[in-house]
Amino acid sequence: MRRSIFLGLFQLALLSLLALAPVAASADNSIESVRVWPSPDKTRVVFDLKSAPDYSYFTLYGSDPLRLVIDFNNTGLDTALDNLGNDSLLLDLIRTSTPKSTGSTRIVIELNEKSEPQIFPLPANESYPNRLVVDLPGKSVERSGPAKSISELNDRKVTIAIDAGHGGEDPGSVGPTGSYEKTVVLKIARALASLINADPGMQAYLIRSGDYYVDLNERPQKAWQAKADFFVSIHADAFRTPQPRGGSVWVLSKRRADSEVGRWLEGTERKSELLGGAESIIKDTGHEPFLAQTLLDMSMDSSIAGAYAAARHIIGEMSAVTKMHKREPQAASFAVLKSPDKPSLLVETGFISNPTEERLLNSNAHQQKLARAVYKGIRQYFVNNPLDNTYLAKHSNSEYTVKSGDSLSVIAERYGTTVSAIKRENDLRSSVLRIGQKLKIPSR
Structure with a gap:
């Protein structure tokens, strides 16, 4: 009895494997990696493939979550999709879904706001394999540090x-x-x-x-x-x-x-x-x-x-x-x-x-x-070469008010002059400055 049950389970597992085998064999192409590049005005998603992509796509913007769906025909997925898009304000998740046909891969990109995708293939070159590029316009990162909008x-x-x-x-x-x-x-x-x-x-x-x-x-x-x-x-x-x-x-x-x-x-x-x-x-x-x-x-x-x-x-x-x-x-x-x-x-x-x-x-x-x-x-x-009505045009040879943290060397660097020139222009006998002190800035 136990032997027959074991043989039955074995045959069932073998049939399952045989059923799966044509799926892998029929996928002539494969997605080898996925890269995400967020920028202030868009997010770029790049799919690296073994050969040129055969694809189609559609959007689902009437439901929650907002989704961009890309079908890669006759293509397998040979990479993980974990933690992609975490640095983008526009992207929420990149995942797979049930493919529309055997041997294909369906990628779903979930978005935090609507975006009109621009999708195009790029051929292989000396640095990269064949690629499918997905550009999603929209605010994707906050400018930081010295950057200004x-x-x-x-x-x-x-x-x-x-x-x-x-x-x-x-x-x-x-x-x-x-x-x-x-x-x-x-x-x-x-x-x-x-x-x-x-x-x-x-x-x-x-x-x-x-x-x-x-x-x-x-x-x-x-x-x-x-x-x-x-x-x-x-x-x-x-x-x-x-x-x-x-x-x-x-x-x-x-x-x-x-x-x-x-x-x-x-x-x-x-x-x-x-x-x-x-x-x-x-x-x-x-x-x-x-x-x-x-x-x-x-x-x-x-x-x-x-x-x-x-x-x-x-x-x-x-x-x-x-x-x-x-x-x-x-x-x-x-x-x-x-x-x-x-x-x-x-x-x-x-x-x-x-x-x-x-x-x-x-x-x-x-x-x-x-x-x-x-x-x-x-x-x-x-x-x-001062521009009309700019600060530099008005102050290139005028006064500077000393602020906290200033020193003669800092001020000289800022205005493209020298410590000795500032001291000479202001008849200074010492390098000690006081907050609120007025200095004439010479042009070099």
Whole structure:
């Protein structure tokens, strides 16, 4: 009796296994991993697959919870979905559900608010396998630290847009010990933003405030939306051999500038190519194309000239704290530098591919020195080229009221001058300050 019962159970288990076998065999594709990248205005979910995805999707926004459902046809799931999206305000849960067909996988993304998904596949490259990318627009993280939203920016201060290169699934260059460029430059960008926000005449807007990717064309557009007066992109260089090292500062090449002017004036490309002040110039001169081109040329030339001047100040400051690979401003066709309405430049803080420089770039002390050098260079540019009706224009050679925690060295650093110059200007015999004391700040 016991033998027959055992054989019956064995046969039942065997039949169950055989029934399951075709499911695994029929799934030609597989989801190998899932990654989530929250940013201030959207959350990106990336599915890494063995081969190109075959998928469909629909939303269930008339029920609770709000759900985005994605069906991966003929695809298995070879990864866990635990703790995904915990850092996103928009996402609540990513889970599986009953698939619509044998051998398929149904993924359900539960949301805290409605979002119109943008879903697209990406082919494999040298860094990543085949992917399905799901972009969910909506507030996903709180800006933290030195980051400010556009609504928090104040008038009458010079606004500096700081762009930390790469981010999210794009690590940028990778150092010999595995350091990511995206991580290093974000730390330098945050340090720079802190210095700028501590300056009474300046304020910072971080294009990328966390570990997520921003499209290259969106970066100058975000600076324009913030009404920034200056754009600086922070990067770390790399080379195929470890020997090169040192920083450099880059501005837009005139060839790229001339090309962008032509693209802006072509009506078929305006929607995707309009950046910065170009839109208003073209709109105001829509029936006078030659006038539009002349104004755009003048605006672009002025922006490039301003970038060159600022680059020289920054190179001078960086030379005091790090080795420079190039001691003159360099010109290149970087996409992020093409705004015609503001000086725009790109700072290469060093070669992350050089072992010595990789260690330096990972050092908080060195990051702070680089940030301070860039800050002082930008500030000096605006002291020399003040914008009308801004704090720096009104106070570049005026009084400063001493506050708690101030010292002559701190004030000198903040205003791009020296302790001895402040003492000489104010006929000070001592370095001791008192709260409420009035000091005349000399321009350097």
